[in-house]
Amino acid sequence: MTYDVTVVGAGPAGSTTAKFLSEKGFKTLLIDKEKFPRDKPCGGGLPLRVLQRFPYIDNDGIIEAFSxxxxxxxxxxxxxxxxxxxxxxxxTILRKKFDFKLVKYAQDAGAIFKEESTLSTVQITKDKVHVIVKDGRVADSELLVGADGVNSSIAKNTGLRKMGVxxxxxxxxxxxxxxxxxxxxxxxxxxxxxxxxxxxxxxxxxxxxxxxxxxxxxxxxxxxxxxxxxxxxxxxxxxxxxxxxxxxxxxxxxxxxxxxxxxxxTHPLEKTYGDRLLLVGDAAGFVNPLSGEGIYYAMSSGQIAAETITEALEKRQTTQEILSKYQTRWQKDFGKDIDLILKVIKRGSVEKTEKIIKIASNDEILTNLMMGVIAGELSVQQYKWKIVKRYFYSSLKNCLNP
Ligand SMILES: Cc1cc2nc3c(=O)[nH]c(=O)nc-3n(C[C@H](O)[C@H](O)[C@H](O)COP(=O)(O)OP(=O)(O)OC[C@H]3O[C@@H](n4cnc5c(N)ncnc54)[C@H](O)[C@@H]3O)c2cc1C
CATH class of the missing domain: 3.30.9 (D-Amino Acid Oxidase; Chain A, domain 2)
Structure with missing residues (x-):
């Protein structure tokens, strides 16, 4: 069969990519090795910004509770x-229910979903992407999206992920x-x-x-x-x-x-695109390096990938030069936050964490700012100076009135 795009992996990253591409009218194949609904080891903590950015999720019975x-x-x-x-x-969510619902959104938008379809071989040539599934089924497409999670064979086999990451x-x-x-x-x-x-x-x-x-x-x-x-x-x-x-x-x-x-x-891959190829979600290493939270980044990268692919297919240009826009976009969108958190945790220690919590425990404003960032309500980039200023103010107050 021939498609515009093949998406491998139907977690939050792959399903979101497939949903947005199908809405644009592209013939999209979404495959996953598992039979759905399937579970995925996860805390099931869902930052509220997921619901703000993807409002179609909110009232759909897949939120278990709000804390x-x-x-x-x-x-x-x-x-x-x-x-x-x-x-x-x-x-909070249960991944079995949540991921299944995201697949349904993609299907409702027109994506063709094939479960129990383990990717076996990928060939990316000058003219097309040729995908073979373990039972021998074959799919050709213009573009491939690697949404196959933390052990992504696509990232490894295309050389985008080096050994020993x-x-x-x-x-x-x-x-x-x-x-x-x-x-x-x-x-x-x-x-x-x-x-x-x-x-x-x-x-x-x-x-x-x-x-x-x-x-x-x-x-x-x-x-x-x-x-x-x-x-x-x-x-x-x-x-x-x-x-x-x-x-x-x-x-x-x-x-x-x-x-x-x-x-x-622990951090995004250096390069997340190639000729006719984009990596999204865990396959690209998109997680919050402090909390390990990754659903927001998986879905956001899927949305950004779909935007970039839409432009590429409309212009009929699928080279990595065109697809490199994806990397520029995710870096601007959430990559800067990840970079900043990486810098902060490199300087972190048990002693510093103890001190920060001690100081914040006496300061409601600092607590709210920190919680906003941890829970993913506030952008780290936007609030970093506010947090730093409040932290120094509070430390000083603490020194003067121990
Ligand atoms: C223990 C743990 C707890 C976590 N807790 C949280 C949390 O509370 N909140 C949060 O936001 N994030 C959490 N995360 C991170 C979050 O689970 C991931 O960031 C998120 O699942 C990434 O989505 P994804 O779509 O990229 O990958 P996945 O959800 O892993 O989906 C990848 C899909 O690809 C399929 N696949 C893989 N290989 C193939 C193949 N060869 N052929 C076909 N299909 C294939 C898999 O079956 C799977 O369905 C946690 C992670 C871990 C490990």
Whole structure:
């Protein structure tokens, strides 16, 4: 079969790309190796800016809950930032439901979706993209979008991703909990918890209460290579669960559910396009290097990719010179924020995190600014000077009145 565009991977990045391309009238093939609905290891925390940027999602029954309160603990657990708001800080979702719905949006827009279709071979020639799926089916198209996630074979096989790229990792469990118990523990405001640099690691623990699920996880978002670190990650997670139970922050009895895990790239790839090719979402390494949050970037990159492809196909020019606009656009859109966060975390340490949380715990304005950035409500670029100024003001006040 012949298509305008083949999109490999039907996570948030691929489905969003396929939706916007189909809306423009391009014949779009979306393939995924899994049978849908499929699950994906994820905290299921959805920044509100996803709903602002993609308003078609909002009232569609795929948001499990909104959290309007939370606590962020310092590494020593001595200091804490408390947030209590009238309006939500973050939304929560179940990936099985959410990703399936995004596929449906793409199909409704006209995309042809083929599940249980594992990509086997890709050939990009001067005239076309030739894709072969494991069962032997073949598709030809003008352009290819690699939305095949963190282990993207497209990124590796096209040389856009080099060997030994830096990776972080997270483990989690999602427990089903009776709604009444959820209300008792997490209140109606679905109080969430973050424990920064728990056990002095370069990571954090999270508790995201949903409607009748609680998602508990631990992640080391920065580079993560050795097996020893992997064992540490699991150990940290077990220690974290123990701490949460000891402090009675979660129910003592939780059902048996498997521990799941996943990797994340620690920064975007240097180049995310080639002749007839774009990479989106995790395949391109688009995650928040501080929190590991990636759904916003996956969907935004999909939208930007669709815009760039639309122009390329309308001009009938699919060379990398034309497609390089994609990289310029994502850098301008969210890439600058990622760069800035990368610079900040390079200078981070357990001591600095402790100090920042100590200072913010006495300053509601600073807390709100920081939470706005962490929850993805405010752009880091836009608010960086406001945060820096407020931090120095508050530090000074703290020194004068210890
Ligand atoms: C443990 C963990 C917790 C996380 N928590 C959060 C969170 O709370 N909030 C948040 O915003 N982000 C979170 N993230 C990040 C988020 O999950 C990713 O950034 C997001 O899923 C990226 O979307 P994507 O579409 O690029 O990739 P994916 O969602 O991974 O989708 C890729 C798709 O490609 C398919 N695929 C792969 N290879 C092939 C192939 N060869 N042929 C066909 N199909 C293929 C896969 O089946 C999959 O469906 C978390 C990540 C991890 C690992």
């Amino acid at each position: 309007s309160s939370g606590t962020v603990f310092s590494p020593s657990l001595k200091y804490q930032i408390e947030i209590n708001r009238d309006k939500p800080i973050i939304a 830096e990776k972080g990792a997270c483990v989690l469990q999602e427990f089903e909990v009776d709604e009444k118990i959820m209300d008792d523990y997490f209140t109606k405001s679905r109080h969430c918890y973050i424990h920064s640099r728990f056990n002095t690691t370069a990571g954090y623990g999270w508790v995201f209460p949903k409607k009748h699920h609680v998602n508990i996880g631990f992640g080391i978002i920065q580079d993560f290579k050795t097996l020893k670190q992997k064992q540490n990650l699991l150990q940290c997670y077990q220690d974290y669960i123990e701490l949460l139970k000891e402090k009675d922050l979660i129910p003592q009895q939780l059902d048996k559910t498997p521990i799941k895990g996943g990797a994340l790239l």
